[in-house]
Amino acid sequence: MALFAERFELEPSSRPRDGYNIAPGGPVTVIVGESDGAARAEQFHWGLIPAWAKSAETRYKMINARIETVDEKPAYRGLLEGHRCLIPADGFFEWQPQPEGPKQPWWFQLADAELFSFAGLWTTWQPAPDVEPVHSCTMLTCEANDVVSPVHHRMPVVLKRASETRWLDPAVGAAAALTLAADCANDQLTARPVSRAVNSTRNTGPECVAAPNDDATGGPATALF
DNA sequence: CCAGACGTTGTT
DNA sequence: GTCTGG
DNA sequence: CCAGACGTTGTT
DNA sequence: GTCTGG
Numbered sequence: 564m565a566l567f568a569e570r571f572e573l574e575p576s577s578r579p580r581d582g583y584n585i586a587p588g589g590p591v592t593v594i595v596g597e598s599d600g601a602a603r604a605e606q607f608h609w610g611l612i613p614a615w616a617k618s619a620e621t622r623y624k625m626i627n628a629r630i631e632t633v634d635e636k637p638a639y640r641g642l643l644e645g646h647r648c649l650i651p652a653d654g655f656f657e658w659q660p661q662p663e664g665p666k667q668p669w670w671f672q673l674a675d676a677e678l679f680s681f682a683g684l685w686t687t688w689q690p691a692p693d694v695e696p697v698h699s700c701t702m703l704t705c706e707a708n709d710v711v712s713p714v715h716h717r718m719p720v721v722l723k724r725a726s727e728t729r730w731l732d733p734a735v736g737a738a739a740a741l742t743l744a745a746d747c748a749n750d751q752l753t754a755r756p757v758s759r760a761v762n763s764t765r766n767t768g769p770e771c772v773a774a775p776n777d778d779a780t781g782g783p784a785t786a787l788f
Numbered sequence: 789c790c791a792g793a794c795g796t797t798g799t800t
Numbered sequence: 801g802t803c804t805g806g
Numbered sequence: 807c808c809a810g811a812c813g814t815t816g817t818t
Numbered sequence: 819g820t821c822t823g824g
Binding site for chain 1: 793794796797799
């Protein structure tokens with residue numbers, strides 16, 4: 564908390580949340596820009612609910628936005644202008660299908676576990692005038708690079724640190740923002756396999772990034788029969 | 789004009 | 801809300 | 807993303 | 819198989 568509060572010079576009212584098992588469809592901490600250039604942390608729903616949605620049913624579907632098409636898709640393209648956010652993290656998981664049995668989760672980080680930001684978009688959904696608005700977000704993805712592709716064919720866009728301020732800046736247009744996202748820090752990532760503890764969102768602690776078979780929550784190392 | 793979509797991932 | 805398809 | 811539910815009636 | 823919940 565202290566790290567990213569300092570890094571993003573968050574306003575005192577910010578109420579960030581962290582955890583080792585931030586899952587789609589749940590709350591996630593995002594950083595949004597203020598008109599005066601300040602930044603604020605909020606908890607948004609991970610899974611975009613467009614402003615025009617009649618129900619919240621997309622909230623488990625629109626968890627990602629492909630960078631290749633984000634400026635074309637009706638649900639996303641308007642958000643590239645003025646509705647960008649940072650989603651701070653120090654790593655992410657991808658699941659690797661196995662020839663047999665359950666998928667193997669992998670944990671990806673920058674060197675020295677340095678803090679970074681995913682490139683996100685956000686919006687507000689208010690189904691009726693007299694109910695509380697719901698803020699939600701989605702995360703840009705791109706084709707997996709050499710580090711991630713053995714595990715999974717897509718990966719989140721990790722912004723270069725120098726791009727973060729401009730990503731939040733409303734004065735930066737959609738085209739320029741897309742350029743920032745394309746020129747990302749994904750080639751700095753490292754990978755290691757982890758316990759299957761992360762597969763259950765009931766596990767929210769450091770056991771999620773423990774080495775495989777080095778914990779009591781990841782299930783048996785081998786099948787019983 | 790109105791109706792209907794609006795998304796990604798993974799699997800087959 | 802806005803765009804595409806019919 | 808993965809895990810877990812997926813149903814109604816009647817009884818306590 | 820498909821949807822909801824975390």
